Amino acid sequence: MGKVVSKIKQAAALFKIPQSKDETIEAIAEIGRRQRERQRLEAAMNDALAVVKQKFEEDAAPHNEAIRDLSKGVQAWCEANRAQLTQDGKVKYANLASGEIKWRMRPPKVVVRGAETVIELLKQLGLKMFLREKTEINKEAILAGAVFQDDKILAPTELRAVPGIKLEQAEDFVIIPFESQLEEVA
Numbered sequence: 001m002g003k004v005v006s007k008i009k010q011a012a013a014l015f016k017i018p019q020s021k022d023e024t025i026e027a028i029a030e031i032g033r034r035q036r037e038r039q040r041l042e043a044a045m046n047d048a049l050a051v052v053k054q055k056f057e058e059d060a061a062p063h064n065e066a067i068r069d070l071s072k073g074v075q076a077w078c079e080a081n082r083a084q085l086t087q088d089g090k091v092k093y094a095n096l097a098s099g100e101i102k103w104r105m106r107p108p109k110v111v112v113r114g115a116e117t118v119i120e121l122l123k124q125l126g127l128k129m130f131l132r133e134k135t136e137i138n139k140e141a142i143l144a145g146a147v148f149q150d151d152k153i154l155a156p157t158e159l160r161a162v163p164g165i166k167l168e169q170a171e172d173f174v175i176i177p178f179e180s181q182l183e184e185v186a
Contacts, residue, residue, distance in 0.1 A: 104171065125162065
């Protein structure tokens with residue numbers, strides 16, 4: 001019986017392999033040329049995209065203004081009719097035929113002006129619980145001691161005499177239009 005010879009088949013290379021140092025140098029130079037050409041094409045693409053983007057932004061501008069104006073008008077009407085829309089404040093939203101409106105309170109935040117002066121005053125008044133060890137105002141402690149009264153937020157009693165500390169809270173008005181989709185007919 002004869003000897004079994006194994007054959008290994010390998011696909012031919014789909015790319016040119018340089019056969020010398022000179023061919024390798026030329027291949028590297030060609031890579032550089034093609035990279036630069038690709039960069040020129042990319043720059044041309046970005047120029048074209050900028051023109052297209054600007055055109056669509058210009059086309060969208062009147063819609064942006066209309067949405068802003070309509071939103072202000074809707075908010076003004078909703079604010080004037082808030083009691084009716086929110087069932088005398090029982091809820092913070094209203095479902096209307098074309099969409100939903102909401103009033104949302106942002107989380108309270110502490111605003112400090114003249115931090116160094118406020119820090120010194122807090123130290124002098126013995127209110128170190130409102131300071132952090134790295135000597136900064138502890139806004140969380142101020143908020144934790146805050147009093148909510150008639151939809152207003154007041155600083156803790158001890159801090160009311162400290163100038164430079166003010167508690168702020170803002171309310172967002174949200175409009176969410178309903179959207180519908182066309183149904184497919186089977």
